[in-house]
Amino acid sequence: MDSLSTGSLSGAQKEELIDQVKQQIAIANAQELLAKMSEKCFKKCINKPGTALDNSEQKCIAMCMDRYMDAWNLVSRTYRSRIQRERNM
Amino acid sequence: MSDLSDFSMDKGGDSELQDFLIAEKQKAQFNAQIHEFNDFCWDKCVDKPGAKLDSRTETCISNCVERFIDVSLLITNRFAQMLEKGGGMQ
Numbered sequence: 001m002d003s004l005s006t007g008s009l010s011g012a013q014k015e016e017l018i019d020q021v022k023q024q025i026a027i028a029n030a031q032e033l034l035a036k037m038s039e040k041c042f043k044k045c046i047n048k049p050g051t052a053l054d055n056s057e058q059k060c061i062a063m064c065m066d067r068y069m070d071a072w073n074l075v076s077r078t079y080r081s082r083i084q085r086e087r088n089m
Numbered sequence: 090m091s092d093l094s095d096f097s098m099d100k101g102g103d104s105e106l107q108d109f110l111i112a113e114k115q116k117a118q119f120n121a122q123i124h125e126f127n128d129f130c131w132d133k134c135v136d137k138p139g140a141k142l143d144s145r146t147e148t149c150i151s152n153c154v155e156r157f158i159d160v161s162l163l164i165t166n167r168f169a170q171m172l173e174k175g176g177g178m179q
Binding site: 071 | 120128
C-alpha cells in the first residue's frame, strides 16, 4: 500500500479506509485459523488416508473444528485475564 | 498476517488514523499470540477431539498459556541478568 498522503482524505474516504483495513485484518485472521484447523484436524482425524473421507473422518473433522475454536476462545480468555493481572500488580 | 508497517505517515499525520492503526496493530499482535498459544497447547492438551472440551483438557490449556508466559518472563529476566554480568553471546 502506498504511503498515505494524509490531510487530503475526506471523512468518507477515511471511513472507507478504516473499514477496508478492519476487513483485511479479519480476513487474515480467518485464514490463519483455517490453516491451523486444517493442519491440526488432519493430524488428529485422518490416520490412514484412503480414497475418500469416510463418515467417521468427516464427523471427526467437524468436532475437531469446534473444539479447536473452543480452545481458541479459552486461550484468548486466559491470556486476556493474565494481562489484566500483570497490569494490576 | 498483514504487515501494518506498510502504512507510513508523513509529518502532517492524521492522528485519528494513526491511533486507529496502532490499535489495530495491537489487536493483530494479540491474535497472533493466541494462534501461537493454541498451536502448541492444542498439541499438548487435546488427545482426541470429542463433543466438548472436558475439564481436564480445559485446565491443561489454561495452565499451558500461563506456564508459557512464565517461561517467557523467566527467560527474559535471566537473559537480562546474563547480559548485565557481561555474559550472553560471544
